[in-house]
Amino acid sequence: RLLIIDFGSQVTQLIARRLRELDVYCEIHPFQKVTETFLEQMAPRAIILSGGPASVMDEGSPRPPERVFEMGVPVLGICYGQQVMMQMLGGKVERGDGTAEFGRAYVTPSQTRIDLLKGWFLEEREQVWMSHGDHVAAIAPGFEIYGTSPGAPFAVTADLERRFYAVQFHPEVHHTPNGKTFFQNFIQDAGFTGDWTMAAYREEAVRQIREQVGDKQVICGLSGGVDSSVAAVLIHEAIGDQLTCVFVDHGLLRQGEADEVVTMFRDHYNIPLIHADEADLFLGELDGQSDPETKRKIIGRLFIDVFQKYANQIEGAEFLAQGTLYPDVIESVSFSGGPSVTIKSHHNVGGLPEKMGLKLIEPLRELFKDEVRALGMELGLPASFIGRHPFPGPGLAIRCPGEITREKLEILRKADAVYIDQIRKHGLYDEIWQAFVAILPVRTVGVMGDGRTYDFACALRAVTSVDGMTADYYPFTHDFLGETATRIINEVRGINRVTYDITSKPPGTIEWE
Numbered sequence: 001r002l003l004i005i006d007f008g009s010q011v012t013q014l015i016a017r018r019l020r021e022l023d024v025y026c027e028i029h030p031f032q033k034v035t036e037t038f039l040e041q042m043a044p045r046a047i048i049l050s051g052g053p054a055s056v057m058d059e060g061s062p063r064p065p066e067r068v069f070e071m072g073v074p075v076l077g078i079c080y081g082q083q084v085m086m087q088m089l090g091g092k093v094e095r096g097d098g099t100a101e102f103g104r105a106y107v108t109p110s111q112t113r114i115d116l117l118k119g120w121f122l123e124e125r126e127q128v129w130m131s132h133g134d135h136v137a138a139i140a141p142g143f144e145i146y147g148t149s150p151g152a153p154f155a156v157t158a159d160l161e162r163r164f165y166a167v168q169f170h171p172e173v174h175h176t177p178n179g180k181t182f183f184q185n186f187i188q189d190a191g192f193t194g195d196w197t198m199a200a201y202r203e204e205a206v207r208q209i210r211e212q213v214g215d216k217q218v219i220c221g222l223s224g225g226v227d228s229s230v231a232a233v234l235i236h237e238a239i240g241d242q243l244t245c246v247f248v249d250h251g252l253l254r255q256g257e258a259d260e261v262v263t264m265f266r267d268h269y270n271i272p273l274i275h276a277d278e279a280d281l282f283l284g285e286l287d288g289q290s291d292p293e294t295k296r297k298i299i300g301r302l303f304i305d306v307f308q309k310y311a312n313q314i315e316g317a318e319f320l321a322q323g324t325l326y327p328d329v330i331e332s333v334s335f336s337g338g339p340s341v342t343i344k345s346h347h348n349v350g351g352l353p354e355k356m357g358l359k360l361i362e363p364l365r366e367l368f369k370d371e372v373r374a375l376g377m378e379l380g381l382p383a384s385f386i387g388r389h390p391f392p393g394p395g396l397a398i399r400c401p402g403e404i405t406r407e408k409l410e411i412l413r414k415a416d417a418v419y420i421d422q423i424r425k426h427g428l429y430d431e432i433w434q435a436f437v438a439i440l441p442v443r444t445v446g447v448m449g450d451g452r453t454y455d456f457a458c459a460l461r462a463v464t465s466v467d468g469m470t471a472d473y474y475p476f477t478h479d480f481l482g483e484t485a486t487r488i489i490n491e492v493r494g495i496n497r498v499t500y501d502i503t504s505k506p507p508g509t510i511e512w513e
């Protein structure tokens with residue numbers, strides 16, 4: 001295993017991503033957690049010190065234990081990691097005094113070439129991404145310089161004998177185009193063969209689940225989404241009927257979705273499944289509510305109540321399974337400590353396990369989204385299911401701005417089905433991160449045949465994105481949009497006007513509420 005010690009950089013996760021792409025198993029842990037004992041227990045085969053917002057010049061700035069440098073394993077320090085390494089090993093760091101470097105920079109090699117930079121400098125210089133205020137002023141004994149940039153005379157330094165590498169730039173980001181080669185060289189040096197595959201993960205996960213659960217019962221909340229589904233199938237493979245799934249149907253799902261989930265899990269996988277059909281309860285409480293946050297809160301609260309009610313019927317349950325992913329669990333290293341602004345209160349069941357006295361089981365907590373998809377394929381889930389666009393917990397409620405009525409939901413479901421059908425028929429589904437229809441809280445006048453209509457307007461939304469944090473609208477052709485609008489108006493009674501939402505995120509959000 002490879003250990004990444006996190007000093008709070010915004011891009012630490014990308015280090016893990018790059019390594020996983022090279023089939024190397026790694027874990028990120030915040031610096032506060034990495035003690036000498038922790039290091040002994042984990043016994044990593046290599047260590048990476050991440051970047052971070054602190055200054056090593058500040059009193060009490062974060063440091064790894066000295067032991068990191070005494071384990072005889074390769075250590076790579078990146079940005080803040082480089083500075084902390086230099087300071088601890090006897091070099092010198094100075095505060096930035098106008099020499100800060102942010103953004104694109106070019107590194108040129110020294111006379112001596114090293115393996116770490118194999119495949120680099122095919123051109124005279126190599127593009128990298130810099131983001132630092134402080135800089136190394138003198139390197140530690142044993143280190144040599146192997147690359148320099150105008151703002152960082154010590155851009156690449158290394159102590160080849162001890163296999164310590166320290167770089168000022170960020171090899172993990174996209175703007176260091178040859179970053180992958182860099183990491184490949186590093187892991188080769190550390191003796192990793194890149195043998196971390198999904199088949200191996202599956203086998204190991206099954207073993208661990210069996211060990212953790214023993215002969216106890218497990219409850220899993222199914223949402224119909226990819227994560228909880230993969231978690232459920234994996235757990236079922238490990239412990240069979242000791243698993244019961246609870247599928248909370250809030251009446252805000254897409255057309256045919258509830259049936260699909262029930263058929264797949266109950267009939268195809270033979271997983272014991274409770275279908276909690278509570279549409280009346282949810283829609284009843286949402287009746288007359290139009291404020292987005294109020295709607296979200298009502299759904300979140302009811303979801304927990306309902307889940308708890310059904311879960312209580314399962315005798316002897318001791319574990320609650322969740323499809324938590326790696327990006328959700330990386331403990332964030334916060335320096336400011338201030339609360340971040342709530343843009344939208346997200347739907348989750350945090351706090352539920354304590355309330356119910358259940359232990360958590362999270363078999364995906366080491367995986368990124370695309371790895372979960374790969375595991376799903378490995379477990380034989382249909383590709384069409386695994387490739388589905390994300391669907392939010394509060395469901396169609398947040399695609400129905402203003403008051404929710406059964407009539408509007410019915411219209412929305414039909415329009416959405418036509419839209420997605422169009423996208424699939426044109427072979428665009430996999431190019432798009434997420435696509436859906438929102439039904440607008442306005443009726444507009446139209447003319448159909450010889451008659452006047454007064455029906456709802458709807459908005460089509462389709463975005464491209466990598467992680468849902470930022471997004472761009474999808475550039476459909478006018479022909480596609482025209483054809484889709486015609487189909488929706490012809491096939492869906494209740495809609496007489498179709499618009500296309502061309503807002504990116506930011507400033508918009510993907511969902512309408």
Ligand code: XMP
Pocket residue numbers: 344345346347348390391392393394434468469505508509510511512513
């Ligand atoms: P926004 O609208 O915030 O959405 O740009 C970003 C991504 O998150 C999804 N989303 C949610 N997912 N519970 C979820 O599980 C929620 O409450 C929720 N709200 C938004 C949204 O569909 C998009 O993929």
